[in-house]
Amino acid sequence: MELKKKKPFQGITTWMKVVVACLLSKVLPAPSKPIILIGGNLGEKYEDNAAAFHSYLMKNCQQSYAVHWMYDPSASYVHEKRIENAVMLGSFKNYVLFFQAAYTVHGHSLMYDIAPSIDKYIFWNKNTIMVHISHGIECFKKILIQPEDVPLLERCDVFNCASSYEKDIKLNEWGMPEEKLPITGMARFDHLTYNQPVSEVKTILMMMTWRETLFGLSDTEFIESSYFQATEKLITDSVLNQLLSVNKVTIKIILHPFMKKFESYFTELGTIHSNIEFYTYGELFIQDEIQKSDMLITDYSSIFWDFVYMNKPVVFYTFDQKEFLEMRGSYLDLNHDLLGWKANSASEVIHALTRILEQGETENPRFADLSNYFSFTDRNNCERLANYMFSLNTSNSKLRDNT
CATH class of the missing domain: 3.40.50.11820 (CDP-glycerol glycerophosphotransferase, N-terminal domain)
Incomplete structure (x- = not known):
């Protein structure tokens, strides 16, 4: 490749x-x-x-x-x-x-x-x-x-x-x-500082990983893909945007570097809602954003470990879990091993965010399990x-x- x-x-x-x-x-x-x-x-x-x-x-x-x-x-x-x-x-x-x-x-x-x-x-x-x-x-x-x-x-x-x-x-x-x-x-x-949960969530980092099936797609095929459709459905949801607006929360979406060909379709969405910002991979330093952000939304990116390490919330948007497992497979059991909130649909993501933002559940619910995957925190x-x-x-x- x-x-x-x-x-x-x-x-x-x-x-x-x-x-x-x-x-x-x-x-x-x-x-x-x-x-x-x-x-x-x-x-x-x-x-x-x-x-x-x-x-x-x-x-x-x-x-x-x-x-x-x-x-x-x-x-x-x-x-x-x-x-x-x-x-x-x-x-x-x-x-x-x-x-x-x-x-x-x-x-x-x-x-x-x-x-x-x-x-x-x-x-x-x-x-x-x-x-x-x-x-x-x-x-x-x-x-x-x-x-x-x-x-x-x-x-x-x-x-x-x-x-x-x-x-x-x-x-x-x-x-x-x-x-x-x-x-x-x-x-x-x-x-990173180990076990340093935030008191409230104001900035959410969203990073989705790449799919090999997206290589070589035409613009029309990409727009019709489950990857784009799921992302669009979430960030254009009126309930989500009301939730962000009321709680004065910003979602910063950093696109995968392989997404360059399709960047314009995402950035156009970012002009619709003031609480959602899109950035290309080269515009920001990821490590800086990890430390500044209060929580993470992802699908299958290993960047989630950074947030669990700091004891910050993670929502896993696993909209295409069946296809992902058939295409690539995972070492983790996606039904039991995800260290955070699991959401199979946009509505489930919003439900998790509602609990985090309005009920103050700002620590990672699976933080105690981190020791199964990390030998050192020194x-x-x-x-x-x-x-x-x-x-x-x-x-x-x-x-x-x-x-």
């Missing part, structure tokens, strides 16, 4: 860069410090676990390691956030550093976060320790492995886990060797992952010999 459009002759130019970079890395002097390359969100945003771990490394490890953030050249956040040692994805420097690196850390995929199209040449790099930090905790969507993913997964050395629950998924469902699955916790939760997840990763310096025979 191609997540980015390729430029003309990109395959040839990439091959040339990779070949020369690989050869050059063998004759260049050893780096003065071990190199760490880290990236996430296809280089387009500074979010999630990869960004949190990068921030930790920059603050705590620069004396001993040369840390580089990988970014998409079309993105502006590197300059806005003044990210040091940022390297453009697909540049010649990118590939040279890839073959010199002691470690790489990626949130989505090596071929999108660290080095474009490197799946074809991944085994040319036999020395770098490669860490898949993941962009979220595995729970909803069962893994969908594409042919280009196989060599990347096989080559990866570490798939860190939030808990024994997630480790069990990666061990028994993904088929990953147990020695590649340390339980360290997830980096981004170091920036905000030391980055430190644990870093210590484990660096411990491979002596225990992993693939480590580059820089002497």
Whole structure:
């Protein structure tokens, strides 16, 4: 599945860069410090676990390691956030550093976060320790492995886990060797306050996940899809909008990045009701919105863990549960394991919101169950992952010999 459009002759130019970079890395002097390359969100945003771990490394490890953030050249956040040692994805420097690196850390995929199209040449790099930090905790969507993913997964050395629950998924469902699955916790939760419920709900974040069935739809087909119909039915409901208006509550809807083709159909809806705002994925920093928002409405997005961790309400709008399970499947039992309010229809979402807003039920009703899925709430997840990763310096025979 191609997540980015390729430029003309990109395959040839990439091959040339990779070949020369690989050869050059063998004759260049050893780096003065071990190199760490880290990236996430296809280089387009500074979010999630990869960004949190990068921030930790920059603050705590620069004396001993040369840390580089990988970014998409079309993105502006590197300059806005003044990210040091940022390297453009697909540049010649990118590939040279890839073959010199002691470690790489990626949130989505090596071929999108660290080095474009490197799946074809991944085994040319036999020395770098490669860490898949993941962009979220595995729970909803069962893994969908594409042919280009196989060599990347096989080559990866570490798939860190939030808990024994997630480790069990990666061990028994993904088929990953147990020695590649340390339980360290997830980096981004170091920036969240555990068990801090709000006194009242004034800002609701709404984020719906993607469906593979939406790829390739025409505009007409998309408008007729259950995905759009269910979203439209909810946000145009007069009872909902009266409820928001009376309680002075705003819903901020952030569209999935793959929704770009259909953004206009949602933003048009946002002009109808003043209490509902639509934003594209690139307009806001998700981690900021998570902390500022008082509750979440979602379908099957793993972002719900952030809200449960803070003990904030979550409403799951599972309007297409049967189709979702048939299409992709879920590791969670969607009838019993959802940590929040479950709503199969727009009217059930509104019923849950009424209880939350008018009866003050602002804590997550399933907060006590979080301990079944999280091993750590001490905000030391980055430190644990870093210590484990660096411990491979002596225990992993693939480590580059820089002497």
